[in-house]
Amino acid sequence: MSEKYDVVIIGAGPAGYVAAIKAAQLGLNTACVEQWLDDKGKILLGGTCLNVGCIPSKALLDSSYKFAEARDHLGVHGISVEAATINVPAMIARKDNIVKQLTGGIAGLFQHNGVTAISGTGKVIAGAKVEVTDKDGNVQIIEAANIIVAAGSVPVHIPPAPLDNEYIIDSTGALDLTEVPGRLGIIGAGVIGLELGSVWGRLGSDVVMLEALEEFLPLVDAQIAKEAAKILKKQGLDIRLGARVTNAEVKDGAVEVSYSSAGSEHVETFDKLIVAVGRRPRSEELFTTDSGLTLDERGYIYVNDFCETEAPHVYAIGDIVRGPMLAHKGSEEGVMVAERIAGKQAQMNYDYIPGVIYTHPEVAGVGQTEQALKANGIDYKVGIFPFAASGRALASSEAEGMVKLIAHAETDRILGCHIVGPGAADLVQEVVIAMEFGSSAEDLALTVFAHPTLSEAVHEAALAVDGHAIHIANRKKRK
Ligand code: FAD
Ligand code: NAD
Secondary structure (H helix, E strand, O other), X not given: OOOEEEXXXXXXXHHHHHHHHHHHHOOOOEEEEEOOEOOOOOEOOOHHHHHHOHHHHHHHHHHHHHHHHXXXXXXXXXXXXXXXXXXXXXXXXXXXXXXXXXXXHHHHHHHXXXXXXXXXXXXXXXXXXXXXXXXXXOEEEEEEEEEEEOOOEEEOOOOOOOOOOOOEEXXXXXXXXXXXXXXXXXXXXXXXXXXXXXXXXXXXXXXEEEOOOOOOOOOOOHHHHHHHHHHHXXXXXXXXXXXXXXXXEEEOOEXXXXXXXXXXXXXXEEOEEEEOOOEEEOOOOOEOHHHOXXXXXXXXXXXXXXXXXXXXXXXXXXXXXXXXXXXXXXXHHHHHHHHHHOOOOXXXXXXXXOEEEOOOOEEEEEEOOHHHHHHOOOOEEEEEEEHHHOHXXXXXXXXXXXXXXXXXXXXXXXXXXXXXXXXXXXXXXXXXXXXXXXXXXXXXXXXXXXXXXXXXXXXXXXXXXXXXXXXXXXXXXXX
């Protein structure tokens, strides 16, 4: 039996590593168990987010965006460049370097804060202990006053399209292609499909997205989703809704995909097929039945609002528990749990978690959508400002999309903000802060915004809620 820790965390993704750093900062003797190994067999920190998720996908989104800018969009500024070319291995190597830098950074932060990193696969066993099996099969039992399970998630696989990791790949494979596929099929027009479809589409692939649902991005505000679909289709993404894939097989160096749509059968051939149909919690072999942990009906570890499991002193955070599978959601849960273990009265506001799809332009939202408010019978008012009326957006030739602000009909409290347009990720964050402070639309309307900025569109949307917008014709009656 090794030393007893105050906190042992299973998983070093953005939920687990943030919890570990926070716990150590609060003076708790903390260890973090991680099973991921680098190519030299050493512990690799950062989880999905740093290694095969948020960071590498954004690195490729940025590279491909710069390429598309150079190829298609500089002429309007009077700039001409020699035909732009893309060196895919160099682009991937840049992405790998960024990942290496950031995962190494977490190792440095662990060292700095005194977090012990333990390489191996952790399992919660009875009596709030963690059994760790290292890569050579050696087993040790670690005693902990508190355990935080942050084992994350893995891609969902579907029987009609089994991965072969060469032609039929998941998001991880799509981050490491060595050349631009001529024709790229993607099953699932969700967040990953749109982001990775944008990357390879900008680089020259013909992208066809096969989405089972009839509705595009059902969790996004419907008006914003409609506008986003229009913009993305114009960019060349061929998004086919209501398409049910029935079979995918590799034939003569290509993938033949059969799907049904609107009652008829179709076949398409692609050079690569990305399966991006969601992620599921990685809960197998993670705890013994006598550990006290349970799964909910969807396979997530059951927790309450404070991320407490049904076993005393055992917590679970991040993608392994209910809620949106977002890095920042897991990290904030990690901070909350570390603080509660240290005796603080921390809690988390699940109502104001922003979500962003990093297409260009970005799609971002926080709070309630118009369709959800309607369904719940809540009276609301809406202010919309199109980027076409923003001086800054026009100056940048980035004038597609809009800001939509929703406020309560009587109290004027901001209930949601939904944006498709340039800088949407950062703009929506302004509204998240306002919402955290209980702001009304009028509070935002009375705030001074620098000119000329994209954020003026948020200001104008807030003004538009009561018919006071300056730079568009107001359709509604002023109050
Ligand atoms: P993970 O990051 O999955 O980390 C869990 C860790 O636990 C892993 O390192 C795993 O090896 C380890 N582990 C699992 N089981 C054990 C065990 N038994 N013992 C030891 N270690 C174990 N989210 C965003 O917010 N923004 C984005 O832009 C974004 N982009 C994404 C792009 C892609 C392509 C993908 C796939 C995901 C993206 N996400 C994004 C989602 C984000 O990556 C996840 O929500 C986030 O990583 C979840 O954090 P986590 O710590 O809960 O789990
Ligand atoms: P998703 O849930 O966003 O999208 C999956 C899509 O696949 C859905 O539209 C679904 O209807 C469709 N689908 C499911 N089964 C299908 C089938 N058999 N045939 C055709 N379509 C099918 O999931 P994702 O895009 O795989 O991403 C997984 C998770 O990772 C998400 O929960 C997301 O929150 C997270 N993520 C976040 C970001 C970000 O924050 N920018 C980026 C990437 C991933």
